[in-house]
Amino acid sequence: MSASPSPTASTPPAPRFHLPWADLLRRLHWRHLTFTLREQQLFLLLAVIIGLFSGLSVVLFRIAIDGLRFELLGSGLTPAALRVLLAPVLGGLVVAFLVIKLFPRVRGSGVNQTKAAVYVYDGFIPFNTVIGKFVTCALAIGSGQSLGPEDPSLQMGAGIASALGRRLRLSREKVRLIAPVGAAAGLAAAFNAPISAVLFVIEEVIGTWSAGVLGAIILSAVSSVVITRWFLGDQPLFSIPPYHLVHPAELLAYAALGVVGGLASLVFVHLIRFARPRLKALPRWTHYLQPAVAGLLIGVIGLKFPQVMGAGYIYIDQAMHDQYAWQVLAMLAAFKILSTSLSFVSGTPGGMFAPALFIGAMMGGAVGGVEHHFFPWLTGSVGAYALVGMGALFAGFLRVPMTSVFMVLEVSGNYSIILPAMISNMIAYLISRQYQSTPLFDMLSKQDGLDLPSMEERREVETPRVEDALRPYSGPILQGGDSIAEALRHAANSPQGVLLAQDGEGSWCSITKEELQRQVEAGNTAAPLSSLLPSTPLPHVHPDQVLDEALRRLGDAPLLPVVNRANFRKLEGVISLSDILQAYRRQESGG
């Protein structure tokens, strides 16, 4: 047997080519990427995906609505009388059956259901709600019920977001926040107005400008609008006639429009507040018939005014181009309030954004027509009044003043309209707030037995600040360079048990009188005070900071120095836990 070495031993090992890009490829592998994404990064990526899904579903939703409208009401703007009467009735019957038997959660406001997901259900929105909203709302709006597609789109977006967030096992906090991200995407796609959608979600759903979620909301809104524009074109909802404010005195005319808008909002909200619980309380079998009966009544109105059927965007466009006399506009506004209230309170799923815009546009046009009649020198076109009227009713009815102003700007693309819009919207908002203490969405949630946080209250709550709780410091301010004996001598006559000291760098520390006494008794009199002070200085606060911040900084410290923002060495006072609690109690008792 030859002792030839084994091939494995003699043959040098096959050269292992080290590809310089192999590591890079491995790093770029999708699995590696998703594993290594931090949750915040995944959240942002998910926001884009949610936006894309929402955009696609809103596109399909719109196609479904238009297709159903075409099949049920015909292709003309003035449908045949038989269709006008039959379509909403039959649509209402089918919708009622679907809502009661298959999709019980699609009834009601999508905004509130999204809020409920955030504040009650940890971000949970069942996915069948998305399907249910799609099917039932498309059928309801397509058959002529006086409702709009925005609120369902908002809820579909929120539902998609919730499903994706849960399936991707985001943290509880992120899942809770992801529903508003989807809501913004859905609303932005439906309105083709990303700024308004972002503002609405912040103003009405989240209530705060949270940096953690703002980026995701914007990303989702933008990506959904990109999808919508990709498939349906980038034209705004309405073609707006040109507008220029010629004389500031004309703003008075818009102020009058704001007053009318505020009053119309009140009528609309009160009608819903009155009728909704009463219809809901009727025997269950009537719930099968309520949407059909509402549809029949809307059909009767539609025989004379077919404009009130469906979302009515095209008629808003016509009103903006002086197509109707002011008397007709006024009647359209009144009948739309009635028909939308009928549809909504009957439990037919659908939104009230589009009807609010319709009513506002018609009301604005009517007010503009009347004002032109009596003051022919007014230069604003009826279209301009219709546009501002939309914003006014939106502000008064939905109680979203910021969104309403930006919505007018966004759908008009005309910055000149901002002054009339601001004035009119604010007046409508203030009137609505004055005479209707509970905003629409809060009222609906209370009727549904949920106590969701009121964003309006949250916006207006006064946060107590450090200046409301601080008290003057009556003791001496000890210096770190002083000897302990000297410090005790300074503190001898002070009523303060806890004394403040400043080290050489101006940082604040605290020391008790007992501690000084103990050191002196131990013969440690000549040592500098700084040798006794803790190495970590005491945190400080400023008078304008909120009490929550002071509470957080206080920790176990007996008190906090309140210092001037311009000069940290200048003491404005001190604050302790008991001071903070007293301030909160005073606020709670209205003091």
Place this chain on the structure above:
Amino acid sequence: MTAERQCPKCGQIIPWGQVECPLCTERTSYFWSLRRDTFLLLTLLVLLLLFVATGFATKFYHAQEKVIAEQWFARGEAELRAGQASAAVEDFRNALAYSRDNAKYRLELDKALLAAGRLQEAHARLLALWEQEPGNGVLNLELARLAVRQSSVPEALRYYHNAIYGEWEKDPVEQRHAARLELAQFLLRSGQKAAAQSELIGLAADLPPDSGLETQVGSLLLASGENDQALKLFLEALRLNPGQEAALFSAGEAYYNLGNYSAAAHYLRRALEGDPHSTRAQTLAGTARLILSVNPSEPRLSRQERAKRTFRAFQQAMARLLNCAASRGINLQAGQESRRLQSLYAQAMDVQPDVQIPALGEDSDLRATVMDLAFDIENATAQECGQPQGLDLALLLLGRAQGGGRP
């Protein structure tokens, strides 16, 4: 949402309408068993499929919309042609409901609105379009027409000029010429002759060799009083198309206005050969021939004939003077020489003894004096008693053409 329960497993609230806790039941499903990255990949795949499906659905949707829009549009066009403007408005609106940004539909709707007399609405719509395309020639022209209908002259001028210098998709040169022509017609109608002349002269300098267009522009120049410029265009049009009746008639009229009655008679005769029933041409030709028949300065006339014509002119003028004075109750012999007719009568009485055919035949200065007096009389009586007819008109026009007949 009032009957809510807590899940015994996870402690979450079970939403109203749900039997089991959705979170707990979900976790047992297949999807919950997937890794996060696998699920993300599946999500992207579903997104892609949904994108493709939406693409197909949208394509079908847009195709359907286009078909419906075209059906409504065709119906609207037919109704507009049939003069049913209100019905056409509704049809165009239906078409626009499916194709909102279609400029053709919008423009037709605006035209239908104008035809239906709904000016305010048409104005608002056109302005909205104009805001998007301020340089669009068609839009500016429609707005100009609307301004004309609303008697807003400055707006009309602005939009007409925008249209002339604006953008046109089809045949821009022809469209601009047409717009300018329309502007000139508007200016003439509104009595702004000088502005009309400047537009027409500008247009004439830029015209293509088109006899019809040249005649059209020339006619407007003629109406504005620019006879020389108009005549040039008519002659150019006749060079291109010698048999064009409109150019022949207009050239005759231009010559007539310029006092060249022999040329006028020539062109008017040719025009009447083409259209013997043209009353205006007949009248002008008749007057031109009459002028030529009374003019003693026509070439190739004998002295005798010149004298006869002068004598006849004098007699005619005297008769006109006496008739005019009688109709106005003026006593020509009252001796008030400050009055024009009496002064002329006095002059006529002074020369009458010399106004004899032999003397007129011999003395060319006398002929000139007598003809000037006849022209003055015709002119003065025209001012006092109105435009004459027949031979008096011929003498009046002849006097003006020859620089006589001092006003």
